[in-house]
Amino acid sequence: MFVTRIPNRVSKAHQTLRCQRTLFDRLRIVSFLDYLVTCTHPQHGVMAASAPSSSGGEPDPNSTNLRPPGTSYDAWCGVAHGCTRKLGMKICGFLQKNNNLEEKISSFKERSSKDLLDNSDRDSRFRRTETDFSNLFARDLLPAKNGEEPTMQFLLEVVDILTNYVRKTFDRSTKVLDFHHPHQLLEGMEGFNLELSDQPESLEQILVDCRDTLKYGVRTGHPRFFNQLSTGLDIIGLAGEWLTSTANTNMFTYEIAPVFVLMEQLTLKKMREIIGWPDGEGDGIFSPGGAISNMYSVMTARYKFFPEVKTKGMNAAPRLVLFTSEHSHYSIKKASAALGFGTENLILLNTDERGRVIPADLEAKVIDAKARGCVPMFVNATAGSTVYGAFDPIHEIADICEKYNMWLHVDGAWGGGLLMSRKHRHKLSGVERANSVTWNPHKMMGVPLQCSAILVRERGVLSGCNSMCAGYLFQPDKQYDVSYDTGDKAIQCGRHVDIFKFWLMWKAKGTIGFEHHIDKCLDLSHYLYTKIRNREGYQMVFEGEPQHTNVCFWYLPPGIRDMPDGQERRERLHKVAPKIKAMMMESGTTMVGYQPQGDKVNFFRMVISNPAATRSDIDFLTDEIERLGHDL
Amino acid sequence: MFVTRIPNRVSKAHQTLRCQRTLFDRLRIVSFLDYLVTCTHPQHGVMAASAPSSSGGEPDPNSTNLRPPGTSYDAWCGVAHGCTRKLGMKICGFLQKNNNLEEKISSFKERSSKDLLDNSDRDSRFRRTETDFSNLFARDLLPAKNGEEPTMQFLLEVVDILTNYVRKTFDRSTKVLDFHHPHQLLEGMEGFNLELSDQPESLEQILVDCRDTLKYGVRTGHPRFFNQLSTGLDIIGLAGEWLTSTANTNMFTYEIAPVFVLMEQLTLKKMREIIGWPDGEGDGIFSPGGAISNMYSVMTARYKFFPEVKTKGMNAAPRLVLFTSEHSHYSIKKASAALGFGTENLILLNTDERGRVIPADLEAKVIDAKARGCVPMFVNATAGSTVYGAFDPIHEIADICEKYNMWLHVDGAWGGGLLMSRKHRHKLSGVERANSVTWNPHKMMGVPLQCSAILVRERGVLSGCNSMCAGYLFQPDKQYDVSYDTGDKAIQCGRHVDIFKFWLMWKAKGTIGFEHHIDKCLDLSHYLYTKIRNREGYQMVFEGEPQHTNVCFWYLPPGIRDMPDGQERRERLHKVAPKIKAMMMESGTTMVGYQPQGDKVNFFRMVISNPAATRSDIDFLTDEIERLGHDL
Structure with missing residues (x-):
């Protein structure tokens, strides 16, 4: 029924996974060391050395690199454990301050085997091992027989993508977005193919698709994303949503x-x-x-x-x-x-x-x-x-x-x-x-x-x-x-x-945590309001301190500041915000909304609900508006 | 503004984290070994040994155990790396088959330092280090200053909880649910406190809350959960939902x-x-x-x-x-x-x-x-x-x-x-x-x-x-x-x-993957239908092969099988399904729906949409109905 199709983006996928491949090779060698260490274990002795050692062989880039469950973390422990047996005495001479080294090492030895027993199930699963996803498909995941290990590895790989995204979201050196027009994305950016097909893609391709989906999206949690009333990426909320998805149930009954x-x-x-x-x-x-x-x-x-x-x-x-x-x-x-x-x-x-x-x-x-x-x-x-x-x-x-x-x-x-x-x-x-x-x-x-x-x-x-x-x-x-x-x-x-x-x-913030967040957002909007209300080139849409975090203003490029009020000025001003916004999106530096309201021509509506935003981000926004709008 | 409150469930939280604590101790000792290894490194020599070694000190259970970024994975590599230098020659003698050991070890040594450079950012972040969450709060997470490491560790801890839940979901030796009445949960099962308060809880408590939430919920992906039209836990779909939550955006505009x-x-x-x-x-x-x-x-x-x-x-x-x-x-x-x-x-x-x-x-x-x-x-x-x-x-x-x-x-x-x-x-x-x-x-x-x-x-x-x-x-x-x-x-x-x-x-399944799933579910319902249509103690609600996976039937306990048709029999039969269902939920073994329809008294409605279900699960369901309903 299933036909393995050659991924249409092999070269890109390989590129993406290249840095992981070196890690994989390293892990293979560590696994090999693990094997050596096992051989030195008193209970195995030299006998084990004659057993076939597939993990000690030459890395085969074409093989399915799924390691059997339980080897990764255990391998590390095995290395450390085995090492301490031989290494302990050698390095004692170098140490002046640690008189109780022997005791520590001995205690570690005793404990580690017990702990491995206690935690083996838990730890061996959690640790990510290097997995070749190019020969794995959705059908290999749970509930498939032997699907547990690929499932865990796949989910951990996804989590790696997501945690990297989370880190970058809060990093001001990253862009808020990498804008492309609909037709560009539809044509397939760098092979990012949105079309659905009859045959399955490999999990490798699925992971690349996940990365691309995030890459061409908008970082709504970025400290300089001010475009909507809903902004920010709350970590507790994110964890809660991950759990909700995992529980995957329905609110209709208590049952x-x-x-x-x-x-x-x-x-x-x-x-x-x-x-x-x-x-x-x-x-x-x-x-x-x-x-x-x-x-x-x-x-x-x-x-x-x-x-x-x-x-x-x-x-x-x-x-x-x-x-x-x-x-x-x-x-x-x-x-x-x-x-x-x-x-x-x-x-x-x-x-x-x-x-x-x-x-x-x-x-x-x-x-x-x-x-x-x-x-x-x-x-x-x-x-x-x-x-x-x-x-x-x-x-x-x-x-x-x-x-x-x-x-x-x-x-x-x-x-x-x-x-x-x-x-x-x-x-x-x-x-x-x-x-x-x-x-x-x-x-x-x-x-x-x-x-x-x-x-x-x-x-x-x-x-x-x-x-x-x-x-x-x-x-x-x-x-x-x-x-x-x-x-x-x-x-x-x-x-x-x-x-x-x-x-x-x-639970995590308490009522006072929400209070703190809200007060902080309103303080920030007050900062923006006081900053621009009398600043040259700005005009407030309504007088007085805003009630919420909405700060509504026109930016007037120098070219129209001295124009007499009238239709021509209105028409030019009406185009300023959309033009600045378009340039903002093209450069990807920040995002803020604009709209007309009643008889008022297009103006910016700054809103602050983002817990990541600081005064420096507000300053960045106004600088950016001035930079982009100066010559309009 | 924030007051650190003594967690109201310290004892339970500690219990839950106890097995992790031993792991943490182990990591501390490994970190200590790392230090020893560093001391033996030619570039550091014995000089480094005189440097203060906080990580090598006695474990302090009260300290905030957050390790500085980059120490965990590096520590392991350091151990392995350092070990190989001293260990390599010693263990050579034990080996018969690996003639190229020296070469491998040497290649590993060369590679590992380069790889650590290439991957340091990625790997140090991804690896879970043992973190004491009892002194950490939501306010310590991103966007807080220095919030990156606790954020990553917190999310990875959550993922550990979730992946364990996923594994158990597909494990037939686990229950579908651990049923409690509303008043029991509201009273606080084993300290699981649903009430919200003004002050924040520690992240340790939040993690315990996450575990408890899953513990007292229903495993809708369990192979023996047949209760609703939506069942199952698709791993790709789950990954997709995790990504969606992380992107946290809104469908209203292309923007x-x-x-x-x-x-x-x-x-x-x-x-x-x-x-x-x-x-x-x-x-x-x-x-x-x-x-x-x-x-x-x-x-x-x-x-x-x-x-x-x-x-x-x-x-x-x-x-x-x-x-x-x-x-x-x-x-x-x-x-x-x-x-x-x-x-x-x-x-x-x-x-x-x-x-x-x-x-x-x-x-x-x-x-x-x-x-x-x-x-x-x-x-x-x-x-x-x-x-x-x-x-x-x-x-x-x-x-x-x-x-x-x-x-x-x-x-x-x-x-x-x-x-x-x-x-x-x-x-x-x-x-x-x-x-x-x-x-x-x-x-x-x-x-x-x-x-x-x-x-x-x-x-x-x-x-x-x-x-x-x-x-x-x-x-x-x-x-x-x-x-x-x-x-x-x-x-x-x-x-x-x-x-x-x-x-x-x-993308991951292809159209044919969905087709395969649907055909399989309908095959399973056909299996159930053919199994029970003429089986003693079962009566179909309507004649003929069902069109979808819905199989509607009454189970008749022996005590009412020979009763003449009439009001009394109807009344007794009406109570059978609810009673069996209640017992099923109490024992947590499986779940299936029931209802009356028109003038038909309560009957079971079996539906199959769960990709994890097999014939053995169908058999389990009928066995369970018979076991629980036999004496009604």
Whole structure:
């Protein structure tokens, strides 16, 4: 069935593995020494010397170099062990300070054989031996017979690639990215072939593919990557995600995810406590991102007010309207389209010059909607808007929601993390009055993607809204308390384990660790703001200290600084940020986002969520903008 | 800011690390030997012996045992290297067969110093040194200053835990699970404390937490885990997921996920080719599971027929009805509730005794709905139903869809994988006539969770339905071809990279590798079916060979085999599967699902998607059912 195909990139793969090959040769010789040492062992004596010694032969570059299990680490120990027997006496004379050498060596000898017994299984597996992957295929890995050793070696080789990537990610002398256009990558960069085929590739090729995938990607954990709200590479979170992948289970029932289900419940409760809901009561679930969390909030609100929509559809309800800021995230709009409200029934609220909702505008629009025969049902208050980082005034919005009996949702996907900071959480003051909150730990808290929570104040609405009681998953006659089978609350069936990395980070950092991270990011954005607000060539998009880490600014190349305000200047300025960004990406030195907003032409939006970033990286960014933009 | 807290589980953590501690002591002594060897080196001579030797001192159990970078592997080499100088001549006499020993040793000596230079960076990093994690915290890891070495050591320690878990997963002498009730885990099993606190835990505690998390979880890759449609632990997929976590990026733009975006496009095209759409044309996206993929299909259909719903809501459309089998997955029902159709407007279709839709029933219900003034819009045909594994007759359903101008969706979440098999793909005959298809590689194809695709035949509908053109993500003035910014097609904003593990598996196995896996699973279910269909004590839920790997059966303990059919027998039989399942979980030997269906009392649903399963595991399952159920 399987045909071994000649790898299409043999030369490159060989090149890549060349430096490992020398190591392999070395290990072979050490293995040979191991053999010699074994021969000198009293229990084996010279007898063993007549046994065939395949590991002592000439290295054969064409052979499958899989060493039998247990030889690598044992070999080293054997060398050391054997050596000490003969070497100990010889070198004693050289030493003045170590009077207890004999004792140490003797103790080592005694211990080492015992330890080898205790740890042989563990250690022999962990140590990477040099393996020729060019003749190995996926079918040779577990669960294949004798698949354990190649599996371990393959995984360790992958880990080597990944740990090297991790190291380089934090190394400022590496690029953030090595940019190529789509057509270039599709044509196959240096043999990196993205096309899929009928026949398998060797594991050697797979390893090369892994390296290439990372090589042509973007280092989102690099200290100078500022392009998105989610940046950074948290090591604990990474470890958590590796474990999650290894556990490879599903959140729908306690039955197959007991630990993760409990972690989710405890963590959600903790988040609700931090929001300020009494005793952390309420409900919630982790969802595949803030957009889905926001969608949950609209669905849950609708179910609360018009439960009959679940069975009868939107025709059973009056014409419902939703409210959100013109600066809010587009997911509210996506939800209103998807859930059958229609984007025209999502009413956009005016904001002040800082991007914060004007409560009076909300009330006026509520009154107007009612007058038109619509039913105002849902208000989204943004805590940390995407571009400006603005926090809507929750208390004032909550007053209006109470007055007109509307559901208050707080979209804290970006700003929710500030709840962890005693210094900054006042920006979400009033969040405890919300009926639901979106909070993405994968943004400001540095948790790896994906990790987003929807939290609901009233217990029962979420499950009432979504449960369908499928008999093949949620059997009522299980032997355990089935209230822990939380999957029926979700609009998903299978649900990825997003909780573990977050739980593990919380354990490892403590609440104060998150607080420290958030305070540090806000300090850095303050540094940037104070640095550029009066600097020549910069113009702030809005006045005053930003509320979040978003610092929005135009860079004005000297050529347009003195131009009179007007259409021509606007048109030229509009092109500056995209041009600088393109050059940044081509040179790969740093990345920062830009966009227009309303009638404002393209400006840079700097955001800081990256724990690796320092003031020097901020300085680097501004220097880079000036370097690249000076002559535009 | 940070306070070092005494770990609350010191005794356990120490116990767990005890075996490592002895290894650590050994390493210390080896390091000491290294020092001795250095002293004998001609370039250092006896001079070096007078230098202070901290590594040669008495092991101090309280010290932070972090070795400086580069000492571990080098130490071993040093020992071996030094040893050979003195040892070589001594042991020559013992050897008969190796005439070229001197040459080998000399060549090794020459090579090793050069290699150490070439590989020093690589190897010193990769090699795990014994590290005392009890005084290390998350804050000591990268990006902390000097954080590289602890980061590498921490990650390698985690990998050690994970690779041990992987090995045990495939070991039939281990349990599938170690079951505990929620309250037991919440109370803290052997000190496994799930609660989160303000202060950080040491990395030692974090490692113990990782071990405990796996210990109390369920080995979904175990050869005897048959509980869900997603089983197994694919090593290539696992490696892919580890890489994905390390890259930690987001699918919304080409800008930050260039390689992954292209991989997604190419893979989706390949899938469309396999479905049979001309030239693989069409559209699609990976979504967080089959339920969301099915939701996409309904949204897309609605947009195709009533695009005004996007802006005006469901009130702009007539009363729309959807059709699906009574055996179909509950996600169709969830979608009809969420999207504003209402579950009552989802009309359930009758099936034959094998769980396949009866096309005539569809047509009759379409006609009836029209007569009631409704507009039939969408039909879901299931390819591989959840419980019976039934394949609806797609061609006959497609005929009716064409006749009445309805969208045909094929939910191949479970059965889609059979398209990869030349032997079994006929079961989806007609799928090329579908307007959209759900296909979950994370089920039958063994890809780690989550990996689900929604594929749409007509290009443009998916993006038309969902795009909102957010200016801060999808800037039209980027320097590259922005048609590769595919994120606006999604209802999500941030989107996890689900493609890479699948792409990598396809590379590693080839199309034929997937085919082989699928054929093997179906062979195994055939084996089970033929084994039990006439076996005493078993009764099949439906007659005839199953279409998919689902084998549905009752086990009848001797005590009820001769009971007359009737209410009492039904009630007793209804309790058998839950009781056996509970005992299975308590003993941890295997796991298989059960459920009622319609008027049929609880029965076992065996499904095989696990590549590790063999006939002996099938035999084990039936033996176990008989052992546990015999006296019920």
